[in-house]
Amino acid sequence: MDIAGALSVDHLKFLAHGFMVTLYIAFISILLSFIIGTLLGTLRYAKIPVVSKIMAVIVETIRNMPLLLIIFFTFFALPEVGLKLSVTVAAISALTVFESAMLAEIVRGGLNSIDKGQIEAARSSGLTYTQTLRYIVMPQALRRMVPPIVSQFISLLKDTSLCVIIALPEFMHNAQIIYAQNVNYIFPIFIVVAFMYFIVNYGLSLVARRLENKQV
């Protein structure tokens, strides 16, 4: 083991840069997924004939695919049908597609958790269905969705590491470049990288747990 060599200033800077890319990609993806996921989840919840069924098929198909396959496919297969994306765009697109399906389920679960009596009450006091969703169901459901969304963000931070398959210069990718230089670097780098992920994700999981306890 060569701890001093593995964790030289240059290497640490390189790792830090990779970590920033991981955070950046994960953050943009979760934001986009939140918007798309809310739309998909609400459409599925609203039980609109045909549309809700189509949404269900799309969401279930994506959720049941390995994320690695989606990332690989977006970058390597889509160019064959004329859609060539840069590594960054491919990574964000693939993660957004997958996470949107995941968030759609969280949104639908949140909406379903609101007592049906409230919808009936709102409807009988003269609100339209859309108004009921907008002013009665959504505001309450959104608050219940926050903890699972934070948990989903933790998964996303971990899953961003799968983008090494398309050589996105994120945390795991940069770690690989460093430990590939020297066998003695492997363990120190592994330990640092694992702890870095652990600290950030554990911190986030504490936040999620706190939010959950507050609500009960």
Added chain:
Amino acid sequence: MIDFSILIDNWDAYLEGFKNTVLASLIGLVGSFVIGVIVAVMRIAPIKPLNWIGTAYVEFIRNIPLLIIAFFFYVGLPAVGVTLPGFVAGTIALSIYTASFIAEAIRAGIQSVPKGQMEAARSSGLTYLQAMKTIILPQAIKIVIPPIGNQFINLVKNSSILGMIAGLDLMYFGDIVSSHTFITFDVYIFVGLFYLVLTIPLSLGVGYLEKRLARSH
């Protein structure tokens, strides 16, 4: 459109990959269940140091990427002279990773049984282990099965990382087929379909169990 001759011409490769994905998932399920039960028992047992070890395992493992664990066994261990085939390294990593989620599911299930029941069982003369076996676990098992089913679905999907460490699974054989045929799009559409053949029935099954158990409460 999609060229089905790719599927037919490379049927053996796809089937081999599919078999190994199923095998890795099944071994991973058994492995993660065994480790998960041990860790869950450590977390609940009335012995403080065991609680700490169990908690440390769960919190550490589930907050790091599966890929690091897989690379640790595939790239890290050879540095100290232990070389594992990709399939073995990947399956061990899958078991260790999934175990942390299964341990949590089991712990949550056991702790969802009201505390009074354990106290009542103990004060009527049962030992801790007897009370666990005859009172708590039979009730907990119902709550625990759906989340373990969900973890199994994740396990099947996560087994795709075997493709990154020469683990002979569907992703790996997808790579082989696409390097033979020089086609990526169609080849991986079929890889995706093979995954869906596994995961969709599992999802439907878990969904059905969840509904049935929710009704019985």
